[in-house]
Amino acid sequence: MDRPSLWTHSAEEPPLLPEAEAPAEGAVDVAIIGGGYTGLATALFAAQAGLSVHVIEAAAIGAGGSGRNVGLINAGLWVPPDDLLQTLGPQVGPRFLDLFGRGPQTVFDLIEQHQIRCEPRRMGTIHAAHAPRGLRDLQARHAAWRRLGAPVGLLDREETAALTGTTLFHGGLLDRRAGKINPMGYARGLARAARGAGARITTATPVTALRRDGAGWRVETGRGTITAPQVVLATNAYGGDLWPALARAVTIIHFFQVATAPLGEASADILPQGQGLWDTAPVMTSLTRDGAGRVILGSMGRMIGTPQTGVSARWARRRFRRLFPEKPVPDFTEGWHGRIAMTQDHMPRICQLDRGLWAPMGYNGRGITTGTLFGRALAEMLAGAPQSSLPLPVSPLGRRAAPGLQARAFDLAFTLNQIAPIP
Template identity: 60%
Template structure:
């Protein structure tokens, strides 16, 4: 018998604020059964569940295999900014990929917030969706020059982005600390765990199978098929997607060597009510132009959620809490007492050029990776594209060409340097 039960995670430690504030309930089904499917998907995040949803809608039998719970990786620890584009400005994407491929990718990513919000609307996903845009805030004069170039690149493509003066930025953020900003009307904010759980619900309704608490142990080619060995049995599949991104481990070791993992941490205050009404009053999410960037947003309950690169140190009572409080007080000196309810971090897959990849690791085995902090739109896009591929579309229709799996040279050294730099900045800003 197939289990199909929605369960709360009341007996498990929440992995983030979003885990316990999501209106979409958690889903648990540890009863994977041996079967043959068209597509086996390793990982229950945005990519895996988008693949399952779009594949099932195209008549493909899909089975998602998640080692923990839906959204347990980066999807449930995300900031929740639904942004258009990549980490890089559009001009640089075209330079790296060429005008044809780069231009097509930039245009597609520019349309993806619309697509994400259309999925939310169509499937009635309860994820606090707010479509007010996002603000890329200039931390210094140099940051404003970068935003001016980004604005010119997007505006040349007809994108609804607008450069904000320092005064306009202050009005929209509630702080005078920024030199200006770039408002992108295409973007918005969501509860990221609510979105990924909603994708799971929609995928199940379309006919996909999802097994949680099911660890994939090995992948073996068997003629035209793949044998996917799990700790609960063997799934036979015509195609396999490794949808693990920054959480790729030893299942396909060379995949994890192709990017540098970094952490991004966040802390959430208690609901602040009217006291914080002047902070991001229109509901935008914000991140800044600093090399070690920070993010800021509100949720529907009135909490402030602030984050930056690095790991949580000391939970809600240690170094990270001091950093968050002092950062908020520098931005908003009139804030009263600040209590912090949640602290967490997630992992991001950084590639050397900040471009993501789609790898064909073997015949019928695909792995998109290297989202560089843009998982919501990118994961949704790659899942849709892989479903199209498996339903008969040519590889040339993928968002970018298939690339070879190349190790990120100096990965170990870079990982340690990043960790040290992030910790040093967190420590310095907690006392200054």
């Protein structure tokens, strides 16, 4: 397993305690494979709807992408809203944009309802222009969102500097719908809420086989077998070999983060209002600051070496110096990476792999809102809502050309980016 993230020990929500009844066996209405945002949101809403649910997680809650991401709760997708409307058409597009525009509110409502301890901050997020061409892209996005009535603001260079603490960026887009959280805290809180609603959750139990069983499915593990007429394969970028065709439908890339020790007042002028940031560079950089004053820098690629002396640590020190040249470069003490499932068009998918077998996938780095919204929608459908109520039409699985080769090419490019001098 990859190095644990900072969020594993900084989250206020404690790890979910194993249930007394250890065997993963029995018959349920819905079996869910994967204990991340999608699987846990599906379990919570399905259990609330009266369905019997069992979540099977190979490691610990949030051990995959859900507990490793940057923690930004963004509205919408990477795809600009005008392009998304054109792609989805006049029937689905406006409904999808409205749902995802309200996605952060849905997440924050769940946090409030279940009192999830995850350091929620709803001060917006900043998409920062790394260059003049990045600012032009943000201006176009701002105009598109404003036509739709979204509460987004275009920041000039001085306004961006005031909100970020650095003069490096040429401007920014402030999305006031958005915010940030401790991502592991949210995952653990969803698990606690799902179990409280009646869902059963079994951790540290890899699924060894998924087999058709008459009209339903057999989910086989080393600790027993679960049978269910409906299965949600909620593994996204962490599916492994359980359903090999899934791995051929997306390209897996990595995103690493490196964090300082708590800096206290020394970091108070970095993102002073509590927003999170990512930039418009082709190989993007993220910047956040947590409640303890840690500064967390991230970029595409794997974590290389130790957080103190490795390649990624050296990149983080150079990047910090470029962002904040007047500050002493702090020590970086923790580092980790997670996986992102990318689709060719940067659109997520809800796929039906077989009768009663569902696979939401391809979140393209927008896992918190997408996983929560897809999980709720799948639960409602499994409880009786029509398939047309899903946020997107059900998609064929499809297949990317040479996804493994693409992933290796990205890995090489991202590694070179860590080594290269920062302009």
